[in-house]
Amino acid sequence: MTQQPHAAGRPMRIGVQIQPQHADYADIRRTVDAVEELGVDVIFNWDHFFPLSGEPDGKHFECWTMLGAWGEQTSRAEIGALVTCNTYRNPDLLADMARTVDHISSGRLILAIGAGWFERDYAEYGYEFGTAGSRIAALAEALPRIKARWAKLNPQPTRSIPVLIGGGGERKTLKIVAEHADIWHGFGSAETLAHKNGVLDDWCATVGRDPAEIERAGGAPRSPDDGGDALYEVGTRLLTVECDGATGYDLGPLKEWLAWRDEKNRNA
Template sequence: MTIRPVRIALQLQPQHADYRQIRRTVAQAEDLGVDALFTWDHFFPINDGGGPVTRATGQHFECWTMLAAWAESTSRVQLGPLVTCNAYRNPDLLADMARTVDHISDGRLILGIGSGWFDRDFLEYGYEFASDRRRLDDLAAALPRIERRWSLLSPPPTRRIPVLIGGAGERRTLPLVARHADIWHCFGEPALVAHKRRVLGEHCAALGRDLDDIEVSSAVAGGPTPPGEPEELGRPLRDAGVSLFTVGIGGPDYDLAPLRRWLTWRDEENG
């Protein structure tokens, strides 16, 4: 297994905060030295202050228009959606949007993409909330369309835009990761991540692809992975193959203390 340097990402969840707070936190995160800056692709808050998923109310902002603003206001960090929902936009349009943000950012976009899961987003915005199987089928059909559209656009993307796919379904999602992704985003305890990475390796081998070509990302705070401090969670996840560690925070008060701890650990690990 190739040992990649540790990278730290922040998923800045655009809920319960006004845009001035979001813009200020983006600037602070870049100044602190974060490697990547993500948002999510929802239309409503998905929790009330860190609790379980609810029909939460409160301030919220749209993913891609905000990413374009971040691309202008930052200069160094990679940025992207974690993850955009394939079902919300025509795949060719999504490819064009990603290409545009890639140019605005001078080549710093990561296209994170998945099949979506939050029924409220679908239903209140008029999208069909199909079965898990159907949504994954649609994602499988969309990914080649996105890649083809990038080859047709003028100007083309600034470089081959990295694709991040989130999810860990062994029969449907991981084959898509093996075929299309540069980054795989996963959740769970280190032992589960290690198991899923071995399964991903089997899918890569079937395609003649090197598993080490795919960077492994994991949520370490503010997501489904049980939260932990870097000293207790970082090394086991690193041993499982993770090199991109993603800290999630939501508004209204963006507490960057967990991010600072993970950045300190990154610097110690990387020497």
């Protein structure tokens, strides 16, 4: 595999997803301090109401109130949810929430967003689950509203808030990415991401977007030895390490990825 043109000049970045499940908030707070001290680039949580693994009714905390606290707690790393579920909140309200956390964090918020998929969240909190198609259509409708609301707010965001879109559907989702995203978070192997990068580049050509404007992101394998170099070669420049409260927020894998990042950037 050869490096992709869209990655030219971009540094390698490492994020961590501190999953807000199976832990007390004091543990989450300590982990946020620890990963920022280690030098992580982005600190994510997720936007769900119940655990996604382990005990289904185990401890769990809400996403966006947590991000406001992280905005005050941290000083360097970017923050966000991987990813916000679009249909849990009115798009204009979400825009205002994002603008507020942007100001709290002095311009370090990433608005990471997706169409949503976890049916239990919808059922127990009274949201209409709909279909995959209807949720993707709602995402396409929401993003222009979010950007329009940012332009109207007083004060406006401190910066052009980066939009990360998660998902890999080639007919609809990647078109939305080409139209609206600054970062695309895909899923799968290096080979899969290489193929979808090509599809995204084609959509960029269709909508008149320079594909180099979109940073390519994905989930980190267990260790860099499990395919880190291949992901780098296909142009992935933001890899996020999962960190679960059920494991006591073990930071060993994250430390390996940060050392690998530093080596890649030194040799770039």
